[in-house]
Structure formats: C-alpha cells, structure tokens
Amino acid sequence: MARTALPPSQSFTNDGRRIAYRSYGTGTRVVVLTHGLLMNSGMYTKLAPTLAARGHRVITVDMYGHGESDQPHDMEAYSMPQYGADVIALLDHLGVAQAVVGGTSLGSNVALEAVAAAPNRIRALVLEMPVLENGLAAAGAVFVPLALAIRISKRGMRVVSWLTRKIPHTHWLVDVAIDFARRDPGSSLAILDGLAFGRTAPPSAERRRITQPTLVIGHGSDPIHPFSDADRTARELIGARLVTARSIYEWRLRPERLDAELAGFLDEVWAQPVARAS
Secondary structure (H helix, E strand, O other): OOOOOOOOOEEEEEOOEEEEEEEEOOOOOEEEEEOOOOOOHHHHOOHHHHHHOOOOEEEEEEOOOOOOOOOOOOHHHOOHHHHHHHHHHHHHHHOOOOEEEEEEOHHHHHHHHHHHHOHHHEEEEEEEOOOOHHHHHHHHHHHHHHHHHHHHOHHHHHHHHHHHOOOOOOOHHHHHHHHHHHOOHHHHHHHHHHHHOOOOOOOHHHHOOOOOOEEEEEOOOOOOOOHHHHHHHHHHOOOEEEEEOOOOOHHHHOOHHHHHHHHHHHHHHHHOOOOOOO
C-alpha cells in the first residue's frame, strides 16, 4: 500500500528547542494541528491535505520530543505551558498573526495552553478528545505504569525501536499504530515524567475566560478521553459547540462526516471579524 507523499519537513528553533513541521496548501487561512501524546504529525496525513484542498494553509507540527523534532532525555524540557508557548513561537516563525489551532488528546490541551498564553494569536480552537479532570485518573493508570515499564526495560525497548525503524513506512494508519515502538524510549520516559509533574491543561477559571469559537469533538467508551471532559469543555468555553463522534475510530476510518463538520466550522470562523484579546 503506497504511502501518501508528504510535504518536506521544515524546522525552527525556539529558545534552543528545534521543532519540526510540515506545511500543506497556501493562503491566509492558517490552521495548526497538534498530535496526541507519544505520536507525531503523521496522524494528520489525510486531514491536512483535505483541509488544504478547501483553501486552508495547514501546518502540522511535531511537538518537542516527538516525530522529527529534537527528543532530549531531560524531563524539565517538557510541560504543557511550554508546548503552548512553542505553538505561539511557530506562528512567530511563520509570520502568522492569527491561526486556528487544534489537536487531538494532548494536542487539544496544547491548543488550550496556546490560547491561554496568547489569546490574540488564536482565531479559533478545534479540540478533539480533550483530557481534563475527569480523565486524569485513567490517564495516570495508563501512563504511570507505562513510564515504569520503560524505565525497567529501556535496553530492550531500544532494540525494539531500532528494529521497528527498519520497517518501511507504508500507510499512515499503519504508521500511527507502530510509531510508538519506533520512538526513542529515553525521550518517551522524559516526556511522561515531565508531563506527570505539571498541569494537564489551563485550570477551569482560565478556560472560562476563553471566548474564541471552538469546535469540541468527543466520544464515549474511552476512560482517558471521557465524553464528560469534552462536554465540560464545551460548556466552559463561551464560544464552544460540541460534536459527538460515533467512536474514536470514526475520524480515522470514515472521516467524511467529521471532515464536513470541521470544514463548515472553519468557513464560519474565517467569515467572522478578526478576534481581538479583551
């Protein structure tokens, strides 16, 4: 199965942090997409060109420690507020005054950090599966043992990483499934440790001050991304509306309905006057 051709990877440096990104399409309607934890921008291999074909300039970014960005083994390099600052630095690097910023899971929380840090730079938000207070216990139950397993078996995981990197990239869904095994385990451990000791997202009081138009996508049957967190996000953010996905797989396997929801939302956003910080 041939892999979709990707735009060339580019990078910039923010305070010594080299961060990679890819750009799809052209124009002033800029959309920045941020990926999930221990994943990379490859998860938007289908969505990014779909949006670009509708007139958007789509930037998919590998957050620090992920994908083709630098991956230091220092846990202090990783925090949610720093990830939000990195997104704003990306806009600075691109010379973009405002963009729609969106993401999945970790990427949703990164988008929330970006708007909390620089609300005048964020035109709107797209939040798929945000992780807030209701998902923290399940996230801890998964990621704390994962960090312990990596710590105990780091040498064996380095061998697995070396072997899986030799597997050719084929289809984006296949790659998403095995990219965790391809990762440098030392970087994965540092990310998990760094994020575990910091905040997961801006606190509720900050979230309630966000006024940008927001599309929230939630689904059931996933304790790490409970529907209650998506619903809470939609109720807290003044300009938010909630769309319910049929499952976590819908946007990956049968994306037409959610692509249409997102496309309509973006058309509305860009038709509105430029958002300004209050």
